[in-house]
Each structure stands twice: as C-alpha cells, then as structure tokens.
Amino acid sequence: MWLLLKYTLLYAAVLTLVALGGMFSERSGVINIALEGIMVVGGLMGVVTINLLNAWGVPAFLGVIIAVLSSALAGLLYSSLLAFSAINLKADQTIGGTALNLLATALAMVIAKRINGSDSPKIVYSTNSNKVFNSANFSFRVGPLTLNWFLLVTVLVLIAAWFILYRSRFGMRLMACGEHPQAADSVGINVYKMRWAGVLMSGALGGIGGMAYIVPAVGEWNFEMGVAGMGFLALAVMIFGQWKPLNIAAAALFFAVFRAMANIYDSFGFLARLGWPKEIYNMMPFVASMVVLAFTSKSSRAPKAEGIPYDKGSR
Amino acid sequence: MAKKNKSPRLSGAPTGLASLLASLVCVLAGLAFGFVVLLILGGITMSQSGEEFTFGHLLATTWEQGFKPIVQGGFYSKANMMGMAVRMEILQAAPLIMTGLSVAFAYKTGLFNIGAAGQYTVGAFLALYCAIVLKMPWWVCLIASGLGGAVWGAIPGIFKAYLNVNEVITAIMFNWIGLYAVNPLIYQGGNGPMFNLKTTKTFTLKESAPQALLPTFNVNVGGKGYFGKLFMPTIGIFIAIGIAVLIWVVINKTTFGYQLKACGFNKNAARYAGINEKTNIVLSMTIAGALAGIGAGLFYLSGSKEWEPLVSTILPAVGFNGISVALLASSNPIGCVFSAIFISHITVGGGFMTAKLFPSEVSDIISGVVIYLCAFSMLFRGKILKLFNRKSGTQRKGDKA
16 A cells, blocks of 8 residues: 555656746647657666766765756756747747657667667666665655655655746736737736746756656666657646645546556555456556546636737737 | 647648748758767767877768768668668658658647557557457558557547647556556556567567558569569558548648638637537547557558567657657648658667667657758748748749839
C-alpha cells in the first residue's frame, strides 16, 4: 500500500507540474500540445546535466538544484519555438505543437546516441560512482514513506500558481488575453507579451515535469519512447481540472492512481492473481481520461480565445 | 481544447503553384537544417577522436557519409544492390501515402487526425489476424485492415460530434489504447496463435500465410528485371496511388466531398444549408481511419516485416509522419503521393549514413523541421503570392502602355 501511495504521489507531482504549465499557456490563449516534447527535452537536459555535474565533482545538493534549473531552462527555450510560431507567425498551434513533439524525440535520440557514441538511445545516470544522482539526494523520508523532492517543488509551484493566477495583476491580465484578447489590448495590455509569458511558463514547468518523470523512475532512460504519453495525459488532467490550479491537482491525483497501478500491480495479491497483462494497466489512465472527458466535456469551460492567433488588425 | 481553432489553411483553396513553392521552400530549409546538424555531429565526433582535421575535410566527410545518402535515398549506389534500397523506399512510401491521405482527408473537414498511428496499429492487427489465423486472401486482409482503422477513426469522430471532446485529445488517447490492446492480443502470454515464440514476432507471412502476400511486380530495364528475385516490390504502391486519385475525386468532384469541405469551412453555414455536420464529422473521421488502416495492411501484407509485440512499445512513426506528408502536400491527395515518397526517401537514406558518425534519426529531425516550417508556410505562401501579384501587376501596366 505504501508503494502505491509512493508512486501515486510521484506521478501526481509530474502530472500537476506539467498540467499547470499547460494551464498557464492555455489561459493566455495558446494551445500547448507540445508538452510531451517539452518534457522529453527537459528530461534529457536534466539527465545530461546530472552526468556532467558528476564528472565535474559538484556537491550533491547543489547538483540537484542546478540539474532541475537546467531542465526548466531547456523546456523554456524549447517552448519558445512554439511561442514564436504560434504568436508571432500566427501559425496553427496544433500543428506547430505536433511538429515540436516529433522533433523532440528525434533530437533526444540523436543526442543520446551521440553521447553514448553507439547505437543505443539509452542514457544511464544511476551508477554507484554517480555522486549527484543517488536516490537519497532526490528523496526524503516521512515515516515508512520515501518521498521525492519533486513533490515538495510541486506543492510550492501549486501554491504559487494559485496566487499568480487569482491574486496578481499578471494573472488577471493573462486570463484576459485568453478570454478576450481584443478587450485586453484595448485597455493597454500587450497581448503578445502576455502570451509569450504563458507559453514560456509552460515550457519551464514542462521541463521540470519531464525530469521529475524520468529521474526518480529507474537508473537509465531509453529516449526512444520519449515520455510515453505523459504529456498528453497532463493535457487531459488540465481539461478535467477545468484550467483551475486546485482542480488540476485533484485531477492529477486521480489519474496518478491509475498510472501507479501499472508499476506495482504485481505486488498486489489479488491483482496479480487476475493474471492480466501489464498493458491493461498501462492502458487504464488513457481509458479513464476518455471516460471522464466524455462526461465532463459538455459543460467544459475552456478559455474562449484559446487556439486563435491574435491579430491586432482583425476585428 | 474544447473549442475548434479556425485554421487559416482551411479557408479558401490556396493557389496550387504558390503552395507547391511554399512546400519546396520548407523542404529546402529542412534539408539545409539537416546538413548543419550533420556538420555539427561530424565535427564533434572527429574532434573527439583526436585526429587533426580541416574544415574542408569535415565538409567532405559530412557530404560523403551523411548528406549524400539522405539526398540520394533508395538510389544511394552503395546500398542499392539489385534494387533492394529502391524497393525499401517504395515499400515504405505506400503506407506513408495512406496515413498522409488519412490526415489530409480529415483536414478537409476541419479535423486534425493525429490518431493515424493508432488506426494504423489496429489495422495492422486485423490484417495479420485475417492473414495468419483465418488464412484469407490478401484483398480480404486489406479490407479488414481498413475496417479496423475505420472503427478506431470513428471513435474520435463520435466523441467530437456528440460529446464535444476535441478530436486531438481523443485520438491521442486512443493511439495508446490501441497499442496497449494490440500487443497483448498478439502475444497472449506467448500463446497467441499469431505469435512465434522462436522469433518473438508474429509468424512470417511467407511461411504461414503465403496467400495473403500482396502480388509483386518488376520493372524491365535493359532486358532484365531492375529488382532482384528476392527484392521485388509489391503492388501496394499502385494501390496507394489509386486510392489517392479516388480521394481526390471524392473531395473535388462529388456532393459528399463538397459537404465535407463545407463543414470544414464553416460549420454553422453548412448546417444552415441543410448539411448534417455531426454525421459528416463522424464519416470524415471514419474514412480517415480506414485510410490509415489500409496503410498498415499494405505494409504488413508485403511480408517484409513482422509485428513485434514485445518491443513495439512506441507508436508506429508512420502514423505521425503522415502528418508531415499531409502538411507538405497542403492536404492535396495527389500531393500526398509526392510528399510521402520524399519522406520515405530521406528516411531510407538516413539509414545508410555511417552510423558511427551520424545517427539515422537525423532524417526524423529533418521531417520534424519541415512540419514546423509548414505550420507557418502560410506566411511563405502569402509572400510568394505577393511576389506573383506584383509581377503580373507590372505586366498589366505594361499592356496598357
């Protein structure tokens, strides 16, 4: 049971981080379907940084912080490609995002193979000699539960996101740009700037989320599989959470239970006895999200101007 | 996500020549980017190996061992023994044309079919099931693959039309659901009737179901076949091209196609004109799914590759490359044929690069960059159109004088 809780919290943290990122982007009016690719880029950067820092002999605690920051930076830079095409060039946001998803996996494969100097897209980061990566440096214990630092980060980000969105001038302006950009522009808000801010925030959070997904899982990661649909699940979490921070966190917990089951179903007596293949459990979060969306989408309240490029000249 | 974004690409028929030129600009820019990536990769590897090298040397190596194979694709002379590489290119082009058509067809109704990968997976399963277990002839298997894809495509359509869920989200979810359903169905704990324990793949069609193999053809060059006996390509490419022509006719010359396009241009206007837009959304996605499914049939019934349920943990790339194909062709069915051959060309070529220096995924980077550019190729197109207008404008002035 502790194991289930541990994995649920782990995945809930990832989903919350990434879905909050998606929320900032969509609240500003830009659909960010590139979250999956941003996670891959952030995760890759985090892992590579860990290995680099270890080679340079950086102290563990500092190393963890630098690695997290660098993954955020990588996600932010990558998301700027989306922002540029969607905001400045007024391109179709879904297509731009899809292109970035495809590009991210290809880039990650090439970089991973280059680093290995072989044909393997796997990057190993957990070895005994690796001082920075050591599960002890990424986790802390509460009673019988081993928790992850990313959980703490997520809680802080969640609180910050709530304040930014509902209690700051910036958040109000951001939401205005997603609801009615023309009206926002008419009172002197720079819609382009606000949208850039929304997308970049989603990039940074997506990058951290990618690292949070990859690093605690195992000692190595095969970049051929990217992040296995986690970014898309985060999108479903965001919709289910109705673009509101606290609802998103609750929705993330719900999906995380299903995702965690795939990891540990065989340690549950009654589930193991059913003898279902692993794929059934892998499938569950996706099925659950479809069922949930089918029932909630009719009353869905998406940001009104989402997906429509803002053109100053248009009426 | 619940709201449909109005894409400028959907509105108005873009003038053919301008979009062709815009696509060519995207391709050239993508290739140029790929060359720079290769140059960087080559530079890193060569400097790591510690030997002295000049920029000219690097340039020559990048060209010879990296860019030349990509540009020459299946015709790269070092790999094309007895037409082997050309056959590979043709073989991969057929399913790509189909997934490209799938995306393009849905696009005409204003829908973005990102689910071609899942539809392809389900299509592959049904084709192989009919071939290996039911021992059906190839054309029945092909129809079965289309049906499988159609069902998987209809689901996002139904969710979109009746439950107001964005088709992109549904399609993405059902991609994974399809993959996670097909793998255990084939494997069945090692007892699956299609699963060969020795090879950990499905049984080869050559041994277990030769009746389901697509017929092959050869081209006569200088009195003898261009393709070696073992490397004869299947007629899949002709089926794909035939379907592309059919789709072009359906979209441009039939009432049904007109209705679909009307829904894509303006849903409300279409409803006002008496077109049932909900039925049309479902139909459009169903047909799109069927096209992607047939693509899988064309590929797996060629008998050159088997499904590997234990290692197929990622969605088939051909599904997503279909998006590149459709965008590059600006959703023109005939254009899809050419853009599919291009994507297949650089993918096959990518595999022939010296793997030590250049990972084959560089060709995926190129196609990724090409779609990214295509996303705002409207901009190029607008510029090109402006250029044309200016030219014709001056001509007209000249006429008057």
